[in-house]
Amino acid sequence: EAGVTQSPTHLIKTRGQQATLRCSPISGHTSVYWYQQALGLGLQFLLWYDEGEERNRGNFPPRFSGRQFPNYSSELNVNALELEDSALYLCASSLVGYLSHTIYFGEGSWLTVV
Amino acid sequence: AQKVTQAQTEISVVEKEDVTLDCVYETRDTTYYLFWYKQPPSGELVFLIRRNSFDEQNEISGRYSWNFQKSTSSFNFTITASQVVDSAVYFCALSEAGGDGFQKLVFGTGTRLLVSP
Numbered sequence: 648e649a650g651v652t653q654s655p656t657h658l659i660k661t662r663g664q665q666a667t668l669r670c671s672p673i674s675g676h677t678s679v680y681w682y683q684q685a686l687g688l689g690l691q692f693l694l695w696y697d698e699g700e701e702r703n704r705g706n707f708p709p710r711f712s713g714r715q716f717p718n719y720s721s722e723l724n725v726n727a728l729e730l731e732d733s734a735l736y737l738c739a740s741s742l743v744g745y746l747s748h749t750i751y752f753g754e755g756s757w758l759t760v761v
Numbered sequence: 762a763q764k765v766t767q768a769q770t771e772i773s774v775v776e777k778e779d780v781t782l783d784c785v786y787e788t789r790d791t792t793y794y795l796f797w798y799k800q801p802p803s804g805e806l807v808f809l810i811r812r813n814s815f816d817e818q819n820e821i822s823g824r825y826s827w828n829f830q831k832s833t834s835s836f837n838f839t840i841t842a843s844q845v846v847d848s849a850v851y852f853c854a855l856s857e858a859g860g861d862g863f864q865k866l867v868f869g870t871g872t873r874l875l876v877s878p
Binding site for chain 2: 678680682689690692695702703735737739741748749750751752753754755757
């Protein structure tokens with residue numbers, strides 16, 4: 648069974664541009680989470696999608712947005728890129744957005760802003 | 762507020778040594794889950810274990826073992842007879858129930874384990 652898959656693996660963008668990252672959850676999982684892992688800042692929660700809707704977001708500006716599609720895949724959009732957006736973006740999924748289910752992560756997308 | 766502390770930033774051992782990674786957590790909830798994830802250089806967070814707050818039994822899986830003690834709010838991870846392939850960053854995480862069924866994962870800062878031949 649395939650795990651959480653993310654694309655692209657690496658992405659290089661120029662400051663001010665937009666980046667789009669994609670994620671496919673484990674089959675049967677309806678909840679998708681996005682985390683940012685920036686150097687020196689650890690793993691920070693970005694967004695949570697469940698059943699096609701944004702349910703919760705972390706302490707990030709509105710230029711970080713995304714959506715979840717009917718097949719439960721998701722994309723993360725980062726507008727007006729800044730140098731400090733350079734990070735590993737990890738997508739994760741779980742069966743449902745409740746306490747009793749394990750969250751499984753993908754391999755991440757490395758975003759470099761130059 | 763919930764918090765996870767991994768005081769060990771980096772640990773270096775020689776192959777076949779045993780090593781323990783420490784994790785201390787803070788939460789006001791009575792129901793919560795604790796996790797350990799492994800992050801190799803490739804970046805993927807690999808799930809290792811989940812433990813709920815009502816189950817204090819220690820667990821062993823091959824060379825890995827976990828010691829959960831609510832009295833000291835600790836969830837330590839031991840690797841027995843370490844191998845070079847164990848070299849990675851290990852994260853401890855705490856999951857609480859947020860609003861609307863949201864499962865909020867709070868991570869520690871990670872411990873980098875270097876196992877040399």
